[in-house]
Amino acid sequence: MLEKFPKKIGYEDPLEIRLSELEALLLSDYRISKRALSILLLQEDREMMEMVKGREKENSPRIFEIIAAAQQHYHQPLSYIISQCRQREASRIAAKVMSFEPQRTATFKERLSKIMMNPVIGAPILLAVLYYGLYKFVGGFGAGILVDFLENKVFDGYVNPFMIRLVDSVIPFKLLRELLTGQYGIVTMGIRYAVGIILPIVATFFFAFAVVEDTGYLPRLAMLIDRLFKKIGLSGRAVIPLVLGFGCSTMATMVTRTLPSKRERIIATLLLALAVPCSAQMGVILALLGDKPMGLVVWLGIIMAVFLFVGFLAAKIMPGELPSFYMEIPPLRFPQLSNVLRKTASRLKWYFLEIFPLFILASIFIWIGQITRLFYFSVRILEYPARWIGLPKESAVAFLFGFFRRDYGAAGLYDLKKVGLLTGNQLVVACITLTLFLPCIAQLLMNIKERGMRMGAAISVFVLFFSFSIGYVVNIILTLANVHL
């Protein structure tokens, strides 16, 4: 059964002649067979051409002549001709080994699948997925019930008073006590934000997202909104990184690798940095605006408008061909609970390990900043942009937190709202600005890692200015229109 030499697929004669010429000219030792290498060369595979250029000093001009000559013979690209030859062979084998029983009529799953991709009936399905998955489950259950329980019952009721008493009786130095249980202390703020606010929100989001993912809904969504995405220089393929961005934009920026062109990757990275709030942020915002449906609508409208406008603009500015879209649509499947749970746990672990040290570090930085007065200095500087967009100066602290992480900043706003410092308008403007605001440090680093220093930094600076500009404009419009949300 096992053969030492790989079976050969026969290609058309003109190709075979070129192949044997090429094989004879390739003298170095390569990891893949010379035949396979020659086939890749005929398809003008960049990487392989570079390699051959480097290794076949003498023969390479002749090799490139042959490649050009081979293409002369055909009207279609050689990669097309070659894959056709291969497909004929595959079809021959498949016909020999496969047998089919007569097909029954379309199943329920197949009909549902069609409906999901239909622009008219597909939209309400999308809204239902968003309403129940996001608004009800993540917003209502995660950000509402769970956060309320952990924040107000567990932390405010037990953990914080207990830790404050413990620290007060054990540590005699006020300065050190401040670090642990002060207003911005590691326990009273860092751990409380991470465990009491962010954890339940992110956990419910990742759970809901895993269920949606495993059903196979996302590729269907991609088909559904492909046409809209083409307008902003993206293809339906970009749906997956962008939707994943609602979980964690840092993770999603990494997934932009699945996009075929550099242009699409840049646009997607920009949109992720600017207009896609991560789950933690979104959860806190749902909690902040939950009792103000109109505020939520304004927030959603502005963010969506920014998303489309900036995408549209970026697609106009950046030259490049229109993205083509081809995606395999997997069958709809019933999610396996074990996979959903394990995936949620593994993502949660990734996320938590990423934020937990940062949240504690933030407390330490603020503590050092307070000792050196640098904290008050930075807050005073940030009070200006805060005031420009009509916010009370206390919100400057939340924006300072936002520099660490957007979700951390949003959690800061949550505290301000609790003590009644923000009006409806101010809440909406603050939420909009913070949603658009600079991504967390982790995402900044990821942007630079994936897109390079210059592009990564440029995106971040743009986002910084743009977020405050939009906040400024929205505040003015709300004031002029005499709207009180």
Added chain:
Amino acid sequence: MKKIAITGSPNVGKSVLFNGLTHTYNAVVSNYPGTTVEVTSGKVRIGSYEFEIVDTPGMYSLYPITEEEKVARSILLDRSVCLILHVIDAKNLERMLGLTMQLQEAGLNVILVLNIMDEARKLGISIDIDALEKELGIPVAATVSTTGEGLDSLRGKIEDYVRKIS
């Protein structure tokens, strides 16, 4: 240590197979193409051999278009890889066999894994494994990686193959 690389089109269950063979949950699994963008690797003992198994991003062809296909190809062409498991969706045998042939053409050691056999059976598709092995000249295994069906037989085929080539 000998390396085994798992490859195949997006969304055929490479990561589930990886998790099944390594008894871990290191590779994230979803029902859409392109879940895996980074390489995951794990150790596994099969028979008397110890292997490092590498899960790779999906690729349609040895001629790469996207960045993650380039990543996947560079792993397959790494000299330390002794065996490639080409995973395909059994329902789409005809469309996916092209990559098997390309891998063979490149002179790599390949085992073809017909995955998602349960869905193929439900559609009334049956595949003659012996005939396919004869046509291609390589071992072929049929699996349902989500339930673990066929994994033992696959392990046996891996062991036999590695014994023959080393």
